Amino acid sequence: MRFCAALAATILTLLTGVVPACAERLIVSVSNHRVTVTPNYSGEELVLFGSVEKDDKTPANRGNYDLVVTISGPRAELVTRRKERRFGIWINTDSREFLQVPSYLAVFANRPIDAIAAPEVQRRQQLGLTNVLLTQRIGTDYADVVATDPFRSAFVRLRTEHGLYREATSAVTFLTPTLFRTGIPLPAEVTIGTYEIEIKLFSDGALITKADTAFDIVKVGFEQFIANAARNHGLVYGLLTALMALMTGWMASVVFRRD
Structure with missing residues (x-):
């Protein structure tokens, strides 16, 4: 019985990859x-x-x-x-x-x-x-x-x-x-x-x-704020990003507009 128990423990260790004591x-x-x-x-x-x-x-x-x-x-x-x-x-x-x-x-x-x-x-x-x-x-x-x-x-x-x-x-x-x-x-x-x-x-x-x-x-500082906003408030982050892109495009058109 002792031999069988020891053999079973050895096999279990080999199969599970557990490091012995x-x-x-x-x-x-x-x-x-x-x-x-x-x-x-x-x-x-x-x-x-x-x-x-x-x-x-x-x-x-x-x-x-x-x-x-x-x-x-x-x-x-x-x-x-x-x-x-x-x-x-x-x-x-x-x-x-x-x-x-x-x-x-x-x-x-x-x-x-x-x-x-x-x-x-x-x-x-x-x-x-x-x-x-x-x-x-x-x-x-x-x-x-x-x-x-x-x-x-x-x-x-x-x-x-x-x-x-x-x-x-x-x-x-x-x-x-x-x-x-x-x-x-x-x-x-x-x-x-x-x-x-x-x-x-x-x-x-x-x-x-x-x-x-x-x-x-x-991340720390502004990068952490942006990452948290994108992860926790995806819809708001997406809308604000789109709005910023539109504003940037409009400002560029005003600055470089040819009269």
Whole structure:
């Protein structure tokens, strides 16, 4: 009976992906939990820092640690389009919709992910851009596809060119055997909302423990007022915008009128 119970618990852990109880724990924080976006905002870099805390249950032969940090921005539905040259002009010929994918996605590690964990562990833990789940609408189906899929590759490439998707395998620095830090670059095009950070600790290819933290990007000043008006009073905002456009056009006609 004891063997059956232990076997059932092991199978449940493998199926659910729950990290078993361990002797280490992660203590993490970010340099700023609230990033404000103003009219002259051009990007910023936060610092994630933390430490690995051990206790008397930590195995004496525990080897060096590895860390994989994944930062995910607010989720949205995005579309990638394929263009082809037809009759001398470039037109959209096909498209693929990505459903509830991170608007910002960064994966940082202290060394190459292939050296941290085996391929099956990478897929199960979604380590790296090639293993992160990016659900697509394919006809009437919803699924992620292989990393070499042309639409998926183009989507990741375009987001990477704008600094919104990135992967760096030497971005996490261990200052001591247990103290670490990494920078989180935020380009000017970041989306407003909550950014989730997941930190996973590995040793000898196995996941030891993980921790989570987050930070918010918010608008302040006039931009925040406009955003709140558009979100909470859509009809009034639309009418005022149309009225302002009409007034601007009328004033331009008066100023540049030729008598």
